[in-house]
Amino acid sequence: MSLATPTNADLHCHSSFSDGVLSPAELALRAHRQGVQLWSLTDHDELAGLTQAARAAAELDLQFVPGVEISVSFARKTVHIVGLNIDPTHVVLVEALDQLRGWRETRAQEMGQRLAGLGFEGCYEGALRYADNPNLLSRTHFARFMVDQGWFGSMQDVFDRYLGDGKPGNVPGKWATLEDSVRWIRAAGGTAVIAHPGRYKFTEQQFDALYSTFRDAGGTAIEVVTGSHRPDQYAEYAGIARYYGFQASRGSDFHSPDESDIDLGALPGLPAGLTPVWANWV
Ligand code: AMP
Ligand code: MN
Numbered sequence: 001m002s003l004a005t006p007t008n009a010d011l012h013c014h015s016s017f018s019d020g021v022l023s024p025a026e027l028a029l030r031a032h033r034q035g036v037q038l039w040s041l042t043d044h045d046e047l048a049g050l051t052q053a054a055r056a057a058a059e060l061d062l063q064f065v066p067g068v069e070i071s072v073s074f075a076r077k078t079v080h081i082v083g084l085n086i087d088p089t090h091v092v093l094v095e096a097l098d099q100l101r102g103w104r105e106t107r108a109q110e111m112g113q114r115l116a117g118l119g120f121e122g123c124y125e126g127a128l129r130y131a132d133n134p135n136l137l138s139r140t141h142f143a144r145f146m147v148d149q150g151w152f153g154s155m156q157d158v159f160d161r162y163l164g165d166g167k168p169g170n171v172p173g174k175w176a177t178l179e180d181s182v183r184w185i186r187a188a189g190g191t192a193v194i195a196h197p198g199r200y201k202f203t204e205q206q207f208d209a210l211y212s213t214f215r216d217a218g219g220t221a222i223e224v225v226t227g228s229h230r231p232d233q234y235a236e237y238a239g240i241a242r243y244y245g246f247q248a249s250r251g252s253d254f255h256s257p258d259e260s261d262i263d264l265g266a267l268p269g270l271p272a273g274l275t276p277v278w279a280n281w282v
C-alpha cells in the first residue's frame, strides 16, 4: 500500500515520556478522533513511550510508525532531527540516546543552579515534580513549574526572559553531532528528517551547510508543514525540499491541549508536487 499526499499524517508529537502532558495512549486516542490516519510519536531523546503508543494505535486500527526527536548541536545552535520508522530496540540508537539523556540530567542540575543564582530557588526539584519520566527533564518542565509558582505569566514569558537560547537561565546544549544523529537513525532502519527548519536562526550559508551536511550524511527529508511554521513558511520550505531533493514531512509538534495551538491532525496537507516522507512505507 502506498499512501498518497492527502493522507492525514501527523508525524511529530510528544507524550509525557518527554515534555508532552498526555500519555501515549491518550495521544493515540486524540489522534484517531482528530482524523489522523498515519501517526508517529517523537519524544525528545527518548524511546520509552513507543511500546505503549504502538499498542494503543493497533487497538484503534491507526497506522503507526515509531519515531524520536534527537537534540543536535550545529553551528553553535540546537537543531532537532526527527527519526521516523525506526526500530526502537536497535542497540546503536538505544545506547546513543542513553548517553544524551545522561547529559540532559547534568544540564538540568546546572540550570537549577543558574536559576537559583538569578533568584529562582528550587527549580530543579520543581521541574522534576512536573516530569512523569525523571530521565527526561526538559526546559518545558522548568517553564511549567516557574509559571505555576506565579513568577511568570506564561511559558513564552519564561523562555523569552530566562530559558530561551542565549538567555541567562539556559545552559546551552552539548548535544549530538548532526552526522551522528543521522547515523543512529539510519542504523535503526529509519528515515532522518530535519524538524521545523523555519525555527532556526541561521544565516543563508549556515542553512546551506545544514542541508548539505545532513544530505551527505544520509538524511532524506525535512518538515514542511509543522505547527512550528507559519503558513507562509510552508511554501518556503516546499521550495527547499525541491531544491535539495528532500522528501516532505508533516507534523503538529503537539505537546498539550492547554499549551499547543495546533492540534493533532489539524494542519493543512503538504503543498503539491512534493514527495511525502511516507510515500514508500507500507
Ligand atoms: P530542551 O530539549 O530541554 O532544550 O527543551 C526544548 C523544548 O522547549 C522544546 O521542545 C519546546 O517544547 C520547548 N520550547 C522551546 N522554546 C519554547 C518557547 N519559546 N515557548 C514554549 N516552549 C518552548
Ligand atoms: Mn518539546
Ligand code: MN
Pocket: 069, 080, 195, 196
Ligand atoms: Mn523540536
Ligand code: MN
Pocket: 012, 013, 014, 069, 253
Ligand atoms: Mn517536537
